[in-house]
Amino acid sequence: MILRNLSTLLICALVQIGSVFFASTALGQSQTRERSTSELGIGIGGIVYKGEVAPRYRFLSNRPALTVFYKKDLSRALVLRTSLLLGRVKAEDAFYEGELPLADYRRATVNTSVLELAAGIDYNFLDYYDFRRRIRWTPYFTLGVAGLAYNNKTTAVNPKIIYNQDNNEPYRTAFAIAVPIGVGFKYALTHNLNLGAEFGARVLFTDTFDNLSTQNEQVMNPSHNDWYFYNGISLSYTFYRINCPQF
Known part of the structure; x- marks a missing residue:
């Protein structure tokens, strides 16, 4: 039900943003910016995982992450963006011992390194580059698609519970597709420098991010895919290009 509602929300957001994009394109044909x-x-910020070993978002489980990004305006509202995110995720059943019987039984720990390449669009709710405003700022909504490579290892106090053997398995490398969706805020420090803050979720199309779904089904929930989240602050530099009028 949650995934169905999320899919409906994503479709509606794409339709709304698409309508703004085409309207802005039509306006741009008649009026040169x-x-x-x-x-x-x-x-810089943190990423945190939500799945079998971490069924709830837990802010204290954030681990350091670094991102670099490039943005190019398409209109006054829409911005094309690409980004590269590098981070590390750790989740432990120990955080939920005494609360969740499965955590008490499984006693697993997930360590994952993530490299994410994403592309998408930002929708600025205010005209950020209107220099007639004394203070320039805008909240924004972001939506995209991402491909990620991750290297992880899931260990347990009793490996037989997960792996049906006496030893934990070694690190493994895998690939996945995700949908980044989030909100942010951007503030102009100077004519060129921008300070930003962003919080976003990555909806994964897999349940193998924690390396549990291919193991003993008694220790995992096969009906829910994994998620991970990024929250952080940024500093960026804006390059301006003056457009010559068309005659």
């Missing part, structure tokens, strides 16, 4: 911008930035 004075300037266009591109933006290069770096962000």
